[in-house]
Amino acid sequence: MKTTMNGIAAPEKPLLEIRDVSKTFMKDGKEFLVLEKVNLSINEGEFVCILGPTGCGKSVTLQIVAGLLEQSSGSVILDGKEEHGPGPHKGMVFQEYALLPWRSVVENVEIGLELQGISKKERRRIAEEQLELVGLKGAESRMVHEISGGMRQRAAIARALANRPKILLMDEPFEALDALTKEEMQIQILKAWEKTKTTIFFVTHDVDEAIFLSDKLCVMDINPGRVKKIITNTLPRPRHELVCRTDKAFCEMRDQIIQLYSSLKDEELDLVF
Amino acid sequence: MEDVNSMEEEAMTSGRQVLISVQHVSKTYKKDGREFHALRDCTFDILKNEFLVVVGPTGCGKSTLLNLLAGIEFPTSGSILLNGAPVTGPGADRGMIFQDYALLPWRSVLKNAELGFEFMKKPMKGDQIKAEAMRYLEMVGLGYAVNKHPGELSGGMKRRASLAMILAIKPVILLMDGAFNALDSKTKMTMHQEITRIWETEKNTVVFVTSDLDEAVKLADRIIVLNKDGALEAILVNELPRPRLGSAARDLDFHHRFIAFRETVMNVIKKDAGLRTCAIS
Amino acid sequence: MAKQKDNKGSQEMTARLADRGFYLLGVVLFMIVWQIASALKLFGADFSESFSPLAAMLALFEMIKNGELIHHALPSLRRVLTGLSLAIVVALPLGVLVGYFKRIEQLTYVVFQFMRMISPLAWMPIAIIIFGVGDVAVIFLLWLVAIWPLILNTSHGAGRVSPLWVNMAKTMGAKDFGILRKVIIPAAVPDMLTGLRLAVGVSWIILVPAEMLGVPDGLGYFILDTRDRFRYDQLMATIMAIGMIGYLLDSANRWLIHKFSWKM
Numbered sequence: 001m002k003t004t005m006n007g008i009a010a011p012e013k014p015l016l017e018i019r020d021v022s023k024t025f026m027k028d029g030k031e032f033l034v035l036e037k038v039n040l041s042i043n044e045g046e047f048v049c050i051l052g053p054t055g056c057g058k059s060v061t062l063q064i065v066a067g068l069l070e071q072s073s074g075s076v077i078l079d080g081k082e083e084h085g086p087g088p089h090k091g092m093v094f095q096e097y098a099l100l101p102w103r104s105v106v107e108n109v110e111i112g113l114e115l116q117g118i119s120k121k122e123r124r125r126i127a128e129e130q131l132e133l134v135g136l137k138g139a140e141s142r143m144v145h146e147i148s149g150g151m152r153q154r155a156a157i158a159r160a161l162a163n164r165p166k167i168l169l170m171d172e173p174f175e176a177l178d179a180l181t182k183e184e185m186q187i188q189i190l191k192a193w194e195k196t197k198t199t200i201f202f203v204t205h206d207v208d209e210a211i212f213l214s215d216k217l218c219v220m221d222i223n224p225g226r227v228k229k230i231i232t233n234t235l236p237r238p239r240h241e242l243v244c245r246t247d248k249a250f251c252e253m254r255d256q257i258i259q260l261y262s263s264l265k266d267e268e269l270d271l272v273f
Numbered sequence: 274m275e276d277v278n279s280m281e282e283e284a285m286t287s288g289r290q291v292l293i294s295v296q297h298v299s300k301t302y303k304k305d306g307r308e309f310h311a312l313r314d315c316t317f318d319i320l321k322n323e324f325l326v327v328v329g330p331t332g333c334g335k336s337t338l339l340n341l342l343a344g345i346e347f348p349t350s351g352s353i354l355l356n357g358a359p360v361t362g363p364g365a366d367r368g369m370i371f372q373d374y375a376l377l378p379w380r381s382v383l384k385n386a387e388l389g390f391e392f393m394k395k396p397m398k399g400d401q402i403k404a405e406a407m408r409y410l411e412m413v414g415l416g417y418a419v420n421k422h423p424g425e426l427s428g429g430m431k432r433r434a435s436l437a438m439i440l441a442i443k444p445v446i447l448l449m450d451g452a453f454n455a456l457d458s459k460t461k462m463t464m465h466q467e468i469t470r471i472w473e474t475e476k477n478t479v480v481f482v483t484s485d486l487d488e489a490v491k492l493a494d495r496i497i498v499l500n501k502d503g504a505l506e507a508i509l510v511n512e513l514p515r516p517r518l519g520s521a522a523r524d525l526d527f528h529h530r531f532i533a534f535r536e537t538v539m540n541v542i543k544k545d546a547g548l549r550t551c552a553i554s
Numbered sequence: 555m556a557k558q559k560d561n562k563g564s565q566e567m568t569a570r571l572a573d574r575g576f577y578l579l580g581v582v583l584f585m586i587v588w589q590i591a592s593a594l595k596l597f598g599a600d601f602s603e604s605f606s607p608l609a610a611m612l613a614l615f616e617m618i619k620n621g622e623l624i625h626h627a628l629p630s631l632r633r634v635l636t637g638l639s640l641a642i643v644v645a646l647p648l649g650v651l652v653g654y655f656k657r658i659e660q661l662t663y664v665v666f667q668f669m670r671m672i673s674p675l676a677w678m679p680i681a682i683i684i685f686g687v688g689d690v691a692v693i694f695l696l697w698l699v700a701i702w703p704l705i706l707n708t709s710h711g712a713g714r715v716s717p718l719w720v721n722m723a724k725t726m727g728a729k730d731f732g733i734l735r736k737v738i739i740p741a742a743v744p745d746m747l748t749g750l751r752l753a754v755g756v757s758w759i760i761l762v763p764a765e766m767l768g769v770p771d772g773l774g775y776f777i778l779d780t781r782d783r784f785r786y787d788q789l790m791a792t793i794m795a796i797g798m799i800g801y802l803l804d805s806a807n808r809w810l811i812h813k814f815s816w817k818m
Contacts, residue, residue, distance in 0.1 A: 054457065066725055067724075067725075068725070085724075086721075087725070087727050092721075094721075094722065096718055098722035100737065101818050102740050102816035111726055115726055115727050115732045115736065143817070144818075160725075163726065176455065178331060179328075180330055180484075180546060244536070244552060245536055246532055246551065254532075262523070269523075270461075272458065272487055
């Protein structure tokens with residue numbers, strides 16, 4: 001809660017506001033509406049997951065927030081200012097890691113700081129700090145092709161965090177990982193989030209992942225992509241110590257989400273649940 | 274826990290015919306002068322017509338096991354018996370589907386599917402070959418794209434084409450190594466349906482290696498868990514009724530059982546990795 | 555255990571020696587065929603004797619000893635390296651621009667493809683009119699031949715950079731120049747080196763006719779000189795030297811590629 005000058009408590013101001021964002025794509029000379037009037041707000045320090053089957057526009061929404069795509073209408077407001085284009089204040093974690101193969105792990109983490117002209121000594125210090133945070137201490141000098149998928153994604157997260165972004169945007173980051181590594185990474189990102197208090201906006205089509213991670217779930221519908229329901233996640237934290245996927249509360253939330261999709265055909269519902 | 278497993282296993286084994294018997298199989302590699310155990314004293318049976326899924330942490334020897342079954346590699350000790358006779362090399366009775374599709378880029382999808390027939394000792398007639406190849410391309414849902422070349426296909430289509438290519442030579446055993454990895458979720462979902470349908474109609478035996486537990490539970494009759502040392506950690510019988518895909522998966526009661534079994538498998542893997550396991554309620 | 559390891563080590567060593575042996579065997583077989591061909595007088599009754607590898611080898615040793623080889627090889631190398639350096643200075647930046655900006659590629663495509671098909675020797679008269687007889691004309695021709703593989707390979711490398719990397723750099727705050735410097739150029743390094751390897755090869759090939767343009771030294775000049783002096787053994791020796799130096803230059807390039815190419 002922020003307090004105004006005259007001492008009256010003001011309503012909490014969201015860090016990120018997505019207002020009436022729509023997106024159309026041209027294909028074969030025809031217009032396709034992929035995103036219809038999406039509204040979502042994310043508070044400072046919140047962990048928000050956006051969840052939906054293929055074609056719901058969840059990744060498009062994230063890329064619009066990141067500034068990699070431009071919305072057809074509506075606006076994205078971050079920290080009170082309207083956003084245009086990408087920048088280091090919005091850290092992006094891609095599903096395919098996007099690490100540069102000619103750089104070592106630590107050099108990859110440093111790239112954003114390098115572009116901002118931070119001194120060599122200072123950026124090495126920050127990079128090492130971030131690598132320790134994601135559990136990659138000791139792997140600084142390894143090359144990208146020498147490390148596993150899980151380690152690559154840790155490095156990519158460290159790289160995004162090194163810029164001290166206002167918000168961390170994650171586009172199905174654990175999709176390509178095996179079951180065990182995926183769960184380890186989910187715990188890792190929760191720990192990093194608790195420590196850094198960074199706001200996280202996370203795209204996934206894995207229902208369990210969304211429930212396990214989020215404070216708030218934005219459930220999306222398809223044809224056209226739009227917000228179906230926003231659910232507040234009341235599971236207790238810290239979850240990595242307490243929560244199990246067969247717990248009653250967990251199951252109830254999962255059931256609630258599956259039932260939200262009862263109108264979808266079987267072949268349209270490609271969520272992992 | 275393990276006693277229960279072996280009892281269940283016996284119950285299943287007694288009713289069905291053993292196709293492959295893996296007996297005390299170990300496999301070691303030498304790397305940089307050091308010995309490295311990929312598999313350690315693995316003993317289990319593969320039953321006729323069963324869908325067997327092998328899971329385990331990265332580097333646990335899952336792929337090695339498949340290579341041994343295919344006859345591409347041989348055990349350092351122990352033996353693998355196929356219908357009672359030791360495996361001495363690769364054969365057309367065992368079709369292997371790789372993570373990277375092995376399609377020849379200069380041949381059309383149809384010509385790729387016909388390839389297996391061209392290696393046969395007794396050659397078949399051209400139109401007969403074509404008819405057979407077409408049948409399997411239709412089966413995997415590629416009937417509309419038979420004249421395309423691999424370069425024009427999406428990842429999922431390539432995966433289907435290589436599946437048809439292998440199915441066309443009618444292997445008794447299908448060996449699949451991470452066959453649906455790196456497919457987008459929608460294609461993956463379709464492929465699960467396709468492989469289940471093909472397995473049910475063709476009645477072959479499938480050995481399927483994956484690191485995706487959701488996939489494992491959807492497909493498997495039994496799940497073999499290998500541990501990080503390459504030894505057999507557990508054999509779990511999947512008692513979930515079929516069909517498990519599509520509408521069936523949305524039945525909440527079924528779904529709770531599905532999750533419970535998936536977590537059971539996960540717990541076995543976590544225990545091996547030294548992680549905290551969950552109490553399944 | 556230790557013994558076993560030694561045993562394994564020696565096995566690897568044997569395998570490596572066998573590999574080397576076969577490379578060497580190829581050279582020896584080639585020499586034998588050449589010697590037999592000259593013994594059978596296949597190069598004509600009068601000249602076969604001096605065309606033999608034995609005669610060429612003896613002449614080569616003589617040329618090394620009396621400094622003649624160095625005297626002609628050094629100017630040749632100097633010309634090739636000067637031509638290459640000038641080509642690199644022009645071609646690498648141009649190649650990156652062509653690869654990165656689609657419009658520049660479209661502007662230059664036809665002209666470049668057209669130009670690269672013209673043998674630089676066709677420019678010879680023009681080179682002499684502009685630069686006069688001498689070093690500059692030769693270097694110009696070498697520059698002209700080296701520039702195309704460098705431009706085309708660099709632009710190919712810069713053009714196929716994963717859009718994912720570019721997007722990543724944008725989210726890290728990179729503008730055009732930053733993307734170029736941190737992503738496009740390093741990503742294109744392997745292709746640049748491949749271009750360099752091709753450029754060195756083709757420069758070395760064009761060197762010989764280019765040096766027949768009225769320069770007073772160089773390996774190309776020396777070929778004509780030995781012919782005029784009827785020293786066919788020396789001519790063959792010069793040919794051998796050209797081949798050997800070319801092989802060494804290419805090996806150096808392969809080492810560069812091995813050293814500086816990144817792996818996925």
